[in-house]
Amino acid sequence: MSKINEAIHTIHYLDRMSLENKWINNIHPLAKLVVTFVYISVLISFNKYNLTGLAGMSIYIAVVFILGRISLRQSIKQLRGIIIILCIIGIANPFLDKKVLLDIGTVKITGGVISMAILIIKGVLSVLASYFLIATTSIENICYALRIIHIPKIFVTVVLLIYRYIILFLKEVERMTTAYELRAPNQKGIHIKVWGSMVGMLLLRSIDRAQTVYESMLLRGFDGEFKMKSSGESLLKSYIYCIFWIGAIIFFRLHQSDY
Numbered sequence: 505m506s507k508i509n510e511a512i513h514t515i516h517y518l519d520r521m522s523l524e525n526k527w528i529n530n531i532h533p534l535a536k537l538v539v540t541f542v543y544i545s546v547l548i549s550f551n552k553y554n555l556t557g558l559a560g561m562s563i564y565i566a567v568v569f570i571l572g573r574i575s576l577r578q579s580i581k582q583l584r585g586i587i588i589i590l591c592i593i594g595i596a597n598p599f600l601d602k603k604v605l606l607d608i609g610t611v612k613i614t615g616g617v618i619s620m621a622i623l624i625i626k627g628v629l630s631v632l633a634s635y636f637l638i639a640t641t642s643i644e645n646i647c648y649a650l651r652i653i654h655i656p657k658i659f660v661t662v663v664l665l666i667y668r669y670i671i672l673f674l675k676e677v678e679r680m681t682t683a684y685e686l687r688a689p690n691q692k693g694i695h696i697k698v699w700g701s702m703v704g705m706l707l708l709r710s711i712d713r714a715q716t717v718y719e720s721m722l723l724r725g726f727d728g729e730f731k732m733k734s735s736g737e738s739l740l741k742s743y744i745y746c747i748f749w750i751g752a753i754i755f756f757r758l759h760q761s762d763y
Contacts, residue, residue, distance in 0.1 A: 543753055
């Protein structure tokens with residue numbers, strides 16, 4: 505499977521998961537959105553040397569992934585590209601902060617090594633929290649939650665269109681790449697001389713497909729607003745879910761020292 509097809513498969517996989525009839529999926533999207541926002545905000549507030557605090561914050565990820573029956577191993581595998589980027593960003597820390605903070609036998613661990621580990625862990629936990637939100641909440645419901653908190657309609661519509669158009673864009677790239685490979689079967693990769701023309705063609709075809717998609721949405725009655733049905737029972741569960749996790753996260757942060 506090519507990387508493009510793998511990306512398309514991942515997006516379809518997330519869409520299918522968000523539509524499954526699980527109780528965590530039926531929690532109101534605003535509750536999950538608020539909890540995710542609070543979690544990430546509290547997570548990044550920890551000191552750059554506070555490993556124990558991040559260990560405690562990882563409990564939320566473990567619990568919600570178990571409740572949502574989401575494979576943590578597969579999730580990390582799908583997000584490996586982002587994890588590699590985080591490692592590249594933090595790789596300079598050991599050279600900038602050489603102060604020794606911990607001795608384990610003959611091994612001396614500097615502040616730079618610890619801060620690099622903290623940066624990577626913060627990034628991974630933040631991405632996993634966002635992944636959980638997307639895997640248990642459809643993009644329409646996320647947009648619905650954004651409209652409840654009065655995010656401008658135009659921005660919410662852009663979020664929806666970008667998410668929905670990613671698959672079309674990737675399929676267009678796959679189609680053009682396949683066509684090029686058929687015309688140059690013995691060539692490895694795409695020659696640099698044709699990059700400009702291919703990008704230009706991709707842009708024109710993308711604009712055309714985007715216009716078609718948007719016109720189809722308008723013909724089906726899309727007006728930028730999102731509607732969702734919620735029963736009283738699911739609303740009660742949503743309130744409990746939101747209050748419990750926000751309370752637990754804030755309580756843990758207030759009782760966690762940065763030193």
